[in-house]
Amino acid sequence: MIVAGPPWFKSADNPRKTLFANALAWVDHFRPRYFLAENVVGLLGEKLRGRHTGAEDGPKNFIKSGYHKFILRALTGMGYQVRWAVLHSGAYGIPQTRRRVMYWAAQQGVKIPQFPLPTHVIPSPPHNPKLVMAVSLPTYGKVEVIQRIGGCAALAPVTVRDAIDDLPGFHWKDPDTPESSSRLQMKLKLYSADIAYNSLSGPPDDVPYASKPMNEYQRWIRNGSTTVTHHQTKCFGSMMVKRIINIPDRANADHRDLPPDLAFRSFISAHGGAPRNQEYRRLFGRVQWDRAFPTIVTDINPTHKQGQVLHPKQRRVLSVRECARAQGFPDTCVFKSLRGNLKDYHRQIGNAVPIPLGIALGRELGVVLLKARRSANNDGDDEESGWESAESA
Template identity: 25%
Template sequence: MKVFDLFCGTGGFSKGFENYSGANFEVVFGIDLLSTSIETFKLNHPKAHAITGDIRKVSKTDVSEATKIKKGDLDVLIGGPPCQGFSSIRPFRSSEDDDPRNTLFEEYASYVNFFRPKFFILENVVGLATHKNGDTIIQMQECFQLLGYDTDWKILNSAHFGVPQKRERLIMLGAPKGSKLEFPTPKNYYSGSTIGYKDKSKIILPKMTDNLPPAITTMEAIGDLPQIGSGQQVETYDREPYNDYQRERRKDNKILELHSATKHSPKMMEIIKHSGKNINCIPKELITSGFSSCYSRLDKDEPAVTITVNFVHPASNRCIHPTLDRALTPREGARLQSFDDDFKFFGNRSEITKQIGNSVPPLLGKVLAEKVKNKL
């Protein structure tokens, strides 16, 4: 089954589709504005046609010819238009013509219209639900309805689906009119707070009666990795994995990549030694300002908070290792995002860290792939 990945980033979301063993999904196209992200996408989807550039300037006819995918041939279209694409959604204009005036969302909708996929998934930030008091998402659904597609959307917490991270995303499903749209049901239980949204039917939550296993914790995800200190780096594993999550990420991988810790200054090391759940744990004389989550340590017995693009720098977010005095390494961040250890990243350490922080967890893609397979 053929998959297109728009605004693909590293391709983590679509990699989840290919990792789902219950069906044969093949990613055949990816496009993103950032060249480093596309290079990463190509390393992990070597057979796909990949383009770096502004999606509004790429002809869909050329994409069709390059991928040999014509209207009606595409099984699944996935992607997350960047938030700025919602600021000025207008009534949908473009039919099959390439229109450089489209917003990024309209470009996504134009791909739906041009290729007529059997199924599409639009993922985005939770804030989309309340953007312009909910008018934006209503307009989006009306747009797809005009194109002949039924849609529904929900808010998912990644911790409920096997990801060791409390990362919440808005997921919209779409299929030709008359289709039944089904969302995945939670695989893990986590009782912590979730996003506040007035319509609770839009939030997928596990039930106490489901008797689910608890969510994967931070240390259950990264506890088998070598315990290095500030500024240190290793390229070999020094212990066996001790749970299924670690075994599944390691597979038969022998070389440990990206396990390099940021070299912290003496002052930062002093701050880190005081770190706890929030910034209030730090003596006031050591810091001048910061958000409540800055200079904070992750809980070892809970899923991690949402990983950001700066998770190797404690001054910007909550990213200090649960038991060691340093920030997370890129490999630990990738583990918390559910990337397998053999997933290849392109770029320098800073570029790779940003790619990891911006990714959609592959395991979230995998559970959605299961629902798509049942549909198709």
């Protein structure tokens, strides 16, 4: 079996955009029994330069959803059965609104796995509840994410509070506040965040939890751990730190709530002070306790497109451990970096498939393999069972 999650880049000139084609080349070479691939939903609408049969040549001739069609054509051309769908991570017990397109492929003559049915109600982001339910494509119309009838499921959605409320709290220090300030009398510890690049801010590793597990997700995510590691944040310049700690600790707060001396003029239009672009409204945004995390990205920066990266109540950005919990990494997971900086940790976390989603997909493969084994046993041919054949693949 081959499992692939090639990085995706919007720029047509980026040579790394061909990495999905490289993964297909490995499939063509090894011809595994099963192939599973994951990517961002933006791939579905990506145009591909070329022309349909009978179309006129021209510099503006692109195939709509061409990259998606190329993947399907390549796999079916190799003789594989193919199944694809858009999955929502929140439907499988992750406190995150992450959507991804998945491709299952299986050789002819073996049963292709199904996509897992949701176990949790899909959480909705506060800014657009309809966003998580469908992906609009130029050739397919709207592609709905897999969900149960009526959006119902056995379990309630996992929220930000469910995921991180038991972790020890801390604030960033105000760079302009002296040590004797009353701010230092707050209950939560304070750490400097306006220090050298590649430095980190937060409590040391192996600190105790703030409380006992308060829900099933916290019990599961601890995985037997008794202390917390990687509960630190990246550091920024003094002005960035001052802006972050001055965002009000309430729901939907973002850069528009900053005092005038800290406001971003480049984000505000000259007409009435309204945001020039709807994407700007979530910059320097706080995640909400009773909602899900937005998609966890590879760089926690409040000025980026996905800038909703501030803790719901504490004056700082999300820590490495909080991002890891949003992706379903157990607390016993230790991240490594040859350079020893947090950017590598965030890249490992943001590029990963959420752990519970991977488990759900693996179970569907296990169902197929077990059925093949039982069928072979019933025929009295254990050596050619699906289980053993899959191991050899």
